[in-house]
Amino acid sequence: MENFLLSLICGVIGAVLGSFSVAQVWRLRAKQLQEERESGKKVDSNEWKKLHSLVSVKTKNDRSHCLNCNYQLKWFDLIPIISWLSLGGKCRKCRSKIGSLEFLSEILMFALFAIIFLIFNPISNGTILVLPAIRLFILLISLVPL
Numbered sequence: 123m124e125n126f127l128l129s130l131i132c133g134v135i136g137a138v139l140g141s142f143s144v145a146q147v148w149r150l151r152a153k154q155l156q157e158e159r160e161s162g163k164k165v166d167s168n169e170w171k172k173l174h175s176l177v178s179v180k181t182k183n184d185r186s187h188c189l190n191c192n193y194q195l196k197w198f199d200l201i202p203i204i205s206w207l208s209l210g211g212k213c214r215k216c217r218s219k220i221g222s223l224e225f226l227s228e229i230l231m232f233a234l235f236a237i238i239f240l241i242f243n244p245i246s247n248g249t250i251l252v253l254p255a256i257r258l259f260i261l262l263i264s265l266v267p268l
Contacts, residue, residue: 136235
């Protein structure tokens with residue numbers, strides 16, 4: 123039972139990291155489009171229209187929002203997997219479709235983290251000592267400005 127609960131916790135951590143990583147990919151793509159536009163390269167106008175709101179926000183005020191209507195997501199809209207399923211993969215406000223990439227990354231990372239925990243079981247083989255180092259690494263990465 124203990125292993126199941128711990129693998130579930132690891133799965134939730136994986137889902138959160140999956141959600142975060144997709145959000146960062148969107149932000150990086152928006153910055154890439156902005157740089158291409160500024161250098162005179164032609165960019166897809168539909169993609170720029172969808173993503174331009176991601177580059178105009180200061181990092182400290184950067185909150186997840188709908189790319190269609192700019193509705194700032196509430197904390198309960200950010201719960202990985204559950205919020206996507208409860209909203210039917212659509213924005214709470216404008217009901218526009220949220221891509222399946224976000225949902226798939228959350229599911230896959232949940233499964234990956236849970237399975238890795240079950241396979242390597244850090245509690246029984248002593249590698250639990252590595253977890254504080256992993257937490258420190260994640261903390262340091264989160265402090266690096268984009």
